[in-house]
Amino acid sequence: MDTAKWFEIRNLHVSIEGKPILKGLNLSMNQGEIHAIMGPNGSGKSTLAYTLMGHPAYEVTEGEVVFNGQNVLEMEADERSRAGLFLAFQYPVAIPGVTVANFLRTALNARIKAEAAARNGGVLPSDVKGMPIPEFRKQLREAMRVLKVDESFAGRYLNEGFSGGEKKRAEVLQMAMLKPKIAVLDETDSGLDIDALRIVSEGVNTLHDKDPQMSVLVITHYQRLLNYIKPQFVHVLIDGRIVEEGGPDLALHLEEKGYDWLREPEQASF
Amino acid sequence: MAIVTLKPAPLVKSGELTREFVEAYAAAAGDPAWLTARRLEALRVFRDTPAPQRTDELWRRVDLTAFKLDQILANIQLPAGPGDLDADGQRFLDLFTNADAPGVIAHVDGALAVSRLDTAVRAQGVIFTDLQWAAEDHAAWLERHLMTKCVKLTDAYFAALHAVFMRGGVVLYVPKGVRIEQPLRAATWLTAGQRAGFNHTLIVLDEGAQATLIEEFASVSPAKGEPPAQTFYNGVVEIIVGKNAQLDYVSIQDWGRAVWNFTNERAHLHEGATLHWVAGGVGSRYTKSAIEVDLLGERATALLSGVFFADGRQQLHYDTQQNHVAPACKSDLLYKNALRDDARTVWRGNIRVFPGAQKTDAYQANRNLQLSSRSRADSIPGLEIEADDVRCTHGSTVGRLEEEPMFYLRSRGVPEVEARRLIVEGFFAPVIERIPLEETRQRLLAEIAGKIG
Numbered sequence: 001m002d003t004a005k006w007f008e009i010r011n012l013h014v015s016i017e018g019k020p021i022l023k024g025l026n027l028s029m030n031q032g033e034i035h036a037i038m039g040p041n042g043s044g045k046s047t048l049a050y051t052l053m054g055h056p057a058y059e060v061t062e063g064e065v066v067f068n069g070q071n072v073l074e075m076e077a078d079e080r081s082r083a084g085l086f087l088a089f090q091y092p093v094a095i096p097g098v099t100v101a102n103f104l105r106t107a108l109n110a111r112i113k114a115e116a117a118a119r120n121g122g123v124l125p126s127d128v129k130g131m132p133i134p135e136f137r138k139q140l141r142e143a144m145r146v147l148k149v150d151e152s153f154a155g156r157y158l159n160e161g162f163s164g165g166e167k168k169r170a171e172v173l174q175m176a177m178l179k180p181k182i183a184v185l186d187e188t189d190s191g192l193d194i195d196a197l198r199i200v201s202e203g204v205n206t207l208h209d210k211d212p213q214m215s216v217l218v219i220t221h222y223q224r225l226l227n228y229i230k231p232q233f234v235h236v237l238i239d240g241r242i243v244e245e246g247g248p249d250l251a252l253h254l255e256e257k258g259y260d261w262l263r264e265p266e267q268a269s270f
Numbered sequence: 271m272a273i274v275t276l277k278p279a280p281l282v283k284s285g286e287l288t289r290e291f292v293e294a295y296a297a298a299a300g301d302p303a304w305l306t307a308r309r310l311e312a313l314r315v316f317r318d319t320p321a322p323q324r325t326d327e328l329w330r331r332v333d334l335t336a337f338k339l340d341q342i343l344a345n346i347q348l349p350a351g352p353g354d355l356d357a358d359g360q361r362f363l364d365l366f367t368n369a370d371a372p373g374v375i376a377h378v379d380g381a382l383a384v385s386r387l388d389t390a391v392r393a394q395g396v397i398f399t400d401l402q403w404a405a406e407d408h409a410a411w412l413e414r415h416l417m418t419k420c421v422k423l424t425d426a427y428f429a430a431l432h433a434v435f436m437r438g439g440v441v442l443y444v445p446k447g448v449r450i451e452q453p454l455r456a457a458t459w460l461t462a463g464q465r466a467g468f469n470h471t472l473i474v475l476d477e478g479a480q481a482t483l484i485e486e487f488a489s490v491s492p493a494k495g496e497p498p499a500q501t502f503y504n505g506v507v508e509i510i511v512g513k514n515a516q517l518d519y520v521s522i523q524d525w526g527r528a529v530w531n532f533t534n535e536r537a538h539l540h541e542g543a544t545l546h547w548v549a550g551g552v553g554s555r556y557t558k559s560a561i562e563v564d565l566l567g568e569r570a571t572a573l574l575s576g577v578f579f580a581d582g583r584q585q586l587h588y589d590t591q592q593n594h595v596a597p598a599c600k601s602d603l604l605y606k607n608a609l610r611d612d613a614r615t616v617w618r619g620n621i622r623v624f625p626g627a628q629k630t631d632a633y634q635a636n637r638n639l640q641l642s643s644r645s646r647a648d649s650i651p652g653l654e655i656e657a658d659d660v661r662c663t664h665g666s667t668v669g670r671l672e673e674e675p676m677f678y679l680r681s682r683g684v685p686e687v688e689a690r691r692l693i694v695e696g697f698f699a700p701v702i703e704r705i706p707l708e709e710t711r712q713r714l715l716a717e718i719a720g721k722i723g
Binding site: 053054055056057076077078080081082087089092093094095096097098102103106107110111114157174178 | 673674675677678679680681682683684685686688689692693695696697698699700
């Protein structure tokens, strides 16, 4: 058995309600790399995103996901997040009555408390109260400045009544505050006009510039997002498996030729 | 074939209440003659009022089999000093003793524990005291208002019973044009044991007056495994908001789990009056509250908000009534319940528009969030409209804690319990934001968080 990479998905099989979607997916990433997964509708892209984050509806029937020596699949979603995994949702959920600021502070404090407990043999020391409010406000204001998000954002209810562009910016704002080690972007370009796409992409690039050790996995149907967030590696996902891998040129090739040339013959001839 | 008439059994048995006992009770309380007479009148009404029955529409969903009213009434104590104040009670009382408020009234077991009103406010003619003191110092005024205009002896079984034993509580009068900017505070604590509380809240705002009153009710819960001595609370709230006056009234019910809580609460709004009424309920074993607003003068506005969280085997029942008597009034009710475990809530709301009450704008909504599949929320809106130029709408929903918001929050590192707390807090946020005091908001949020964690 070869030594584990920093982040590695091995032979991943995933079903939803008994129906197999991922059928032996393999993928590995090193620290700081930007990878893209491209694939047509129904190939399993979102299933991969949700499975990596630990959504309870996705059943892993076989395979492993190893991150930094930890078995990701044994962790709850919140543990995965605290370990450094982040998913920017294609369809972020509205949480009525919970402001962006309140939510982010709760999420950051959960990290601080979990880390303090881990250092203390699993028991939270009584003097750990979380981040002081002024420090939190400073960080939030800085992140909003970098991402060109209006300050009124902080007081709005999370994703409630947000436009498509605002939702995606809120996702990147959360990413900026939570400082993940791996960010998975699930169809972040969907529903965005070109201006919004540019702003969101710039946000991701800025975060990557600030923390070059952060890895990014961009999941997308179209090549256009990859004009803004430039991957070093491109993987093509069809019918639950990676069928082709290459450099940035592969994305351009797909843009030109489509996906059909990669399908197995019996599937291509319909 | 014989015809058998089944006589429905009453839901509660009161036992025998004697005139002699009530006279002794009044004497021990030091009542003036008129108040004793009113108690005896209440006793007569109470004896003539049939106990609630399961066949009564308002009591249909009620399970009172475990409630022993007769035992409680048989052991009712003559007014005496408060019982031994436990540590929880002392902590609760301290919140009010040292509160930064223009006026504070606090009772322990019906006995006055704290009574304070800023001299500057008092100098403007404001009365802020309890029933005993008002009966002495403002006898003629109190006699005119006490259960004669708003809640009446004949209104309900528990209203009549209340009037037999009413004691403690708050009497607030704000004269014409006087405005009290900061919230007044009132608190009631019942010590452990078989107790009964009969607080009476009477608020009268004269023309153009303005005030805020935040009233809190609490007692200690029996320790686990301890046989719970039942506590009976039977309160009445009477609110009269005069012409162009404005009242904010917040009542937070955080009774211990041995309390059987029955209240009759009604507000009268005169021309151009505004009432913001927030009711919070997280405690008690059982609560049955009738909350009514009568819009009697043109262009009066009532905003009614409720935040309730039932867990364990708690049952919280709220019957609300928005009576539009005068034209061009507005009423807007939003009651929110969260439930977990085996808890049960019932909200029955009715909007009634009387003939001639044109240009009525009335709304009622009840939202329920079930955190367990065993809990049950009944939501029963009703409209009775006897005018033709009105806008009346209602909405009620019962929802579950959904998987997607939970997953979204957890995917950001928020542990399950915290995620649930955030969602429930968010559910209540629009109502809690209507409580005009940060300290009270925080305490209510802490109670809610405690029920989730």
